[in-house]
Amino acid sequence: MGSSGFSWKLKDHPKLPKGKTIAMVVLDGWGEAKANQYNCIHVAETPTMDSLKNGAPEKWRLVKAHGKAVGLPTDDDMGNSEVGHNALGAGRIYAQGAKLVDSALETGKIYDGEGFKYIKESFETGTLHLIGLLSDGGVHSRLDQVQLLLKGASERGAKRIRVHILTDGRDVLDGSSVGFVETLENDLAKLREKGIDAQVASGGGRMYVTMDRYENDWDVVKRGWDAQVLGEAPYKFKNPVEAVKKLREIPNTSDQYLPPFVIVDDKGKAVGPIVDGDAVVTFNFRADRMVMIAKSLEYEDFNTFDRVRVPKIRYAGMLQYDGELKLPSHYLVSPPEMERTSGEYLVHNGVRTFACSETVKFGHVTFFWNGNRSGYFNPEMEEYVEIPSDSGITFNVKPNMKALEIAEKARDAILSGKFDQVRVNLPNSDMVGHTGDIEATVVACKAADEAVKMILDAIEQVGGIYVVTADHGNAEDMVKRDKKGEPQLDKNGKIQILTSHTLEPVPIAIGGPGLAPGVRFRKDVPNGGLANVAATVMNLHGFEAPSDYETTLIEVGDN
Numbered sequence: 001m002g003s004s005g006f007s008w009k010l011k012d013h014p015k016l017p018k019g020k021t022i023a024m025v026v027l028d029g030w031g032e033a034k035a036n037q038y039n040c041i042h043v044a045e046t047p048t049m050d051s052l053k054n055g056a057p058e059k060w061r062l063v064k065a066h067g068k069a070v071g072l073p074t075d076d077d078m079g080n081s082e083v084g085h086n087a088l089g090a091g092r093i094y095a096q097g098a099k100l101v102d103s104a105l106e107t108g109k110i111y112d113g114e115g116f117k118y119i120k121e122s123f124e125t126g127t128l129h130l131i132g133l134l135s136d137g138g139v140h141s142r143l144d145q146v147q148l149l150l151k152g153a154s155e156r157g158a159k160r161i162r163v164h165i166l167t168d169g170r171d172v173l174d175g176s177s178v179g180f181v182e183t184l185e186n187d188l189a190k191l192r193e194k195g196i197d198a199q200v201a202s203g204g205g206r207m208y209v210t211m212d213r214y215e216n217d218w219d220v221v222k223r224g225w226d227a228q229v230l231g232e233a234p235y236k237f238k239n240p241v242e243a244v245k246k247l248r249e250i251p252n253t254s255d256q257y258l259p260p261f262v263i264v265d266d267k268g269k270a271v272g273p274i275v276d277g278d279a280v281v282t283f284n285f286r287a288d289r290m291v292m293i294a295k296s297l298e299y300e301d302f303n304t305f306d307r308v309r310v311p312k313i314r315y316a317g318m319l320q321y322d323g324e325l326k327l328p329s330h331y332l333v334s335p336p337e338m339e340r341t342s343g344e345y346l347v348h349n350g351v352r353t354f355a356c357s358e359t360v361k362f363g364h365v366t367f368f369w370n371g372n373r374s375g376y377f378n379p380e381m382e383e384y385v386e387i388p389s390d391s392g393i394t395f396n397v398k399p400n401m402k403a404l405e406i407a408e409k410a411r412d413a414i415l416s417g418k419f420d421q422v423r424v425n426l427p428n429s430d431m432v433g434h435t436g437d438i439e440a441t442v443v444a445c446k447a448a449d450e451a452v453k454m455i456l457d458a459i460e461q462v463g464g465i466y467v468v469t470a471d472h473g474n475a476e477d478m479v480k481r482d483k484k485g486e487p488q489l490d491k492n493g494k495i496q497i498l499t500s501h502t503l504e505p506v507p508i509a510i511g512g513p514g515l516a517p518g519v520r521f522r523k524d525v526p527n528g529g530l531a532n533v534a535a536t537v538m539n540l541h542g543f544e545a546p547s548d549y550e551t552t553l554i555e556v557g558d559n
């Protein structure tokens with residue numbers, strides 16, 4: 001125990017043994033909803049997950065994965081991977097980026113912070129550029145926050161503003177981009193009336209321009225760089241609403257995948273390339289899809305693509321996206337300080353950990369799980385394995401993704417006897433669910449179920465324990481619904497496909513030959529959420545959870 005009285009040492013659990021191998025499986029985007037044709041998990045053959053459900057209520061239950069239970073502003077906010085994995089790993093509910101930005105804007109504290117003061121130095125002679133996801137999805141960013149920031153910055157001296165938009169269609173309905181750009185244009189027009197030179201400068205679909213993650217495909221970021229910084233793109237328009245409408249007419253495209261465009265003046269010149277002396281703010285609060293652009297804007301030493309011209313700018317993130325890398329070094333709002341996560345405790349208590357997913361979700365079971373912290377706590381005790389994802393495709397084309405490879409790695413890690421916790425994220429139901437392709441999502445769910453089976457079989461062989469859960473819903477409901485829960489039709493009488501996450505709860509199942517007799521879910525935590533899972537897993541490793549963690553979901557009955 002240190003002089004502060006703090007100790008990493010966890011108390012022994014009074015009843016549960018140590019030394020069991022635990023498989024911690026997170027099915028990404030696997031919620032629980034009514035059985036119907038739009039519930040891909042129901043339609044798919046999922047014998048393994050179905051059999052776990054037979055363990056209810058003692059070994060299978062539902063937990064909350066959205067809204068306040070995971071630190072989001074309201075219970076109308078759907079869950080997402082960042083907040084879901086944060087809650088799973090940290091065992092406590094932290095006010096998340098969305099909420100922190102809301103309150104910084106509401107109180108005006110955002111304008112007193114170091115980050116805003118820093119970018120403000122460019123207002124007199126330079127342009128303020130805002131780059132980010134333009135929607136009200138609330139997963140990575142929110143339009144109302146951008147509107148407030150535009151107002152606040154212009155009132156505080158920004159005279160020339162350029163917005164570089166990324167269209168969504170993934171956390172919100174496809175096609176909604178037009179409305180969001182119209183709203184933004186309206187706001188910019190009002191600023192122009194006040195004598196501020198404010199315009200949209202460039203744009204593109206989030207999955208094709210800028211918002212890649214975990215270094216899966218740097219071309220995505222390069223396309224954004226070319227449009228935003230260099231003012232170069234294959235498509236040129238004078239008006240951003242027209243741009244989005246026209247680009248949506250290209251066959252097989254969608255808001256998520258719009259090609260990059262720049263806005264040009266009457267002479268055909270880009271209206272807003274980023275140049276020396278400008279200020280840049282990336283206005284997404286969520287980290288994963290901002291780290292790569294942040295590196296390209298901030299790092300001097302950078303060779304993943306040819307930046308051609310590297311302007312000397314003042315750059316700030318809405319939040320700091322990576323606390324370990326201190327990236328970016330300037331930011332408008334401080335991120336949640338997640339400390340003493342379960343991963344760190346367990347490593348201090350001798351639990352050897354293996355974590356694995358494919359690239360698109362690799363940071364979810366490592367970085368997000370560990371409280372938005374990159375790297376190992378102790379490389380001697382941990383091994384993190386990333387299976388390269390396919391890049392340059394939409395995952396409905398290959399809905400099996402790397403589920404099998406992830407399961408094989410997990411199986412081998414379990415059988416090796418080298419690890420006490422083997423943690424994976426199976427991305428299929430989420431990544432394919434986001435494409436809105438129902439048939440492919442059914443295939444994706446089946447693939448994830450087969451992967452779970454392989455992992456549970458390995459646990460069976462070594463006498464271990466499994467914990468199977470999910471981070472939020474997605475594939476269990478693929479249609480937009482009205483208030484009564486019926487599919488909502490558009491003006492042409494067609495159903496609207498839901499590409500986003502949902503508000504549904506997610507299952508959690510425990511079992512395996514190593515589960516001590518009598519272990520069962522408690523009945524007195526009816527509102528349990530993802531944050532209760534960390535204490536549960538610590539118990540299964542034979543430890544009591546720290547007293548400030550959300551309570552465990554399990555008890556040991558007499559049996």
Ligand SMILES: O=C(O)[C@H](O)COP(=O)(O)O
Pocket residue numbers: 028029079080081082139140170171289430434
């Ligand atoms: O970034 C994405 O792909 C979506 O906006 C949210 O999905 P995730 O939270 O499951 O990553």
Ligand SMILES: [Mn+2]
Pocket residue numbers: 028029080081082084430471472
């Ligand atoms: Mn997810």
Ligand SMILES: [Mn+2]
Pocket residue numbers: 029081430431434474501
């Ligand atoms: Mn998702």
